[in-house]
Amino acid sequence: MQPLLPSSAGRRGRPFRDDRRVVEGIIYRYRCGIAWRDMPAAFGPWQTIWKRHRRYSGDGTWDRILAGLLTVADARGEVDWSISVDSTVNRAHQHGPTFPAPQGACSNYMNLFDKPDDHAIGRSRGGLSTKINAIVDGKGRPLVLLVAPGQGGDAPMFPHLTEQLKINRVGPGRPRTRPDRVRGDKAYSSKAIRTHLRDRGIVAVIPQPSDQIGHRKRRGSTGGRPPAFNKEDYKGRNVVERNFNTYKQWRALATRYDKLALTYRGGAVLRAASIWLTALGDTP
Structure with a gap:
């Protein structure tokens, strides 16, 4: 991480101190789910740790670090391009959203460094909540992360996730953006998504929900053929669920304590x- 931190990348002015201690403090806070004010004194002033995390989340430092690691991993052949996509809902703690409860349509938070009015918090059946939408590789390691309000749908977020899927090359050449196949559950079984994948030559491993099957059969011969579906290959989709289990070992990701969508997503990218x-x- 060190070469990609602002204090080591030609930043003008007085350099930051104790990068390792501050980053470890941020990780400690998210692993334990404690308030920033309750940080152990061994990590230094809690204000420094919070401000540094807020800064790195807002200026894209955490994203650049993840992008750099993905570039190295792809150069080593570590990235499995049979990707899976899904989302997980996380409750928002009462100490987190101190602004009025959002009303009306959700923001579908897709701009990485913007600050939507609802801060990616919505009201679902379980109360105020946030969704982490993720693309993972075939071994369950995260490639893309976006946050959205808890009541938002999965399918509308799919094009924004794939738009952010970009891994740079070590040498010359354009970044790789096209996976070999996409595994998703029935929430992603829409005509728009299937057409998008087919046009790019990507194999879709997505089952059809029962209502779509019924509509096709009722239309008879005009309903067309059912989309191809490899049931055996679909068994590999469970890696995205296991990835969410790994994420939620950091307690401040399993429950959202952050007021800002920016810092909450920053913690997820750091994870x-x-x-x-x-x-x-x-x-680390």
């Missing part, structure tokens, strides 16, 4: 970076 550091043999 993704830690997963790839472990996979590449450099445990």
Whole structure:
């Protein structure tokens, strides 16, 4: 991580101190789910840790670190391009959303460094909640992360996720953006998504829900043939569920305590970076 931190990348002015201690403090906070004010004194002033995390989340530092790790992983042949996509709903703690409850349509938070009015918090059946939408590789390691309100649908977020799927090359050449196949559950079984994947030459491993099957059969010969579906290959989709289980080992991701969508997503991206550091043999 060190070469990609602003204090080591030609930043003008007084350099930051204790990068390792601050980053470890941020990780400690998300792993334990404690308030920023309750950080142990060994990590230094809690205000420094919070401000640094807010800064790195807002200026894209965490995203650049993850992108750098993905570039190294792809160059080593570590990235499995049979990807899976899904979302998980996380409750928002009462100490997190201190602004009025959102009303009306959700934002579908897709702009990485924007601050929507609802801060990606919505009201679902379980109360105020946030969704983490993710694309993972065939081994369950995260490639793309976006947050959205808890009541938002999965299918509308799919094009925004695939738009952010981009892994740079070590040498010359354009970034890779096209996976070999996409595994998704029935929530992603829409004509628009299937057409998008087919036009790009990507294999769709997505089952049809019963209502779509019924509509097609009622139309008879005009309903067309059912889309191809490899049931055996679909068994590999469980890696995205296991990835969410790994994420939620950090308690401040399993329950959202952050007021800002920006910092909450920043914690999720930092978690993704830690997963790839472990996979590449450099445990943080």
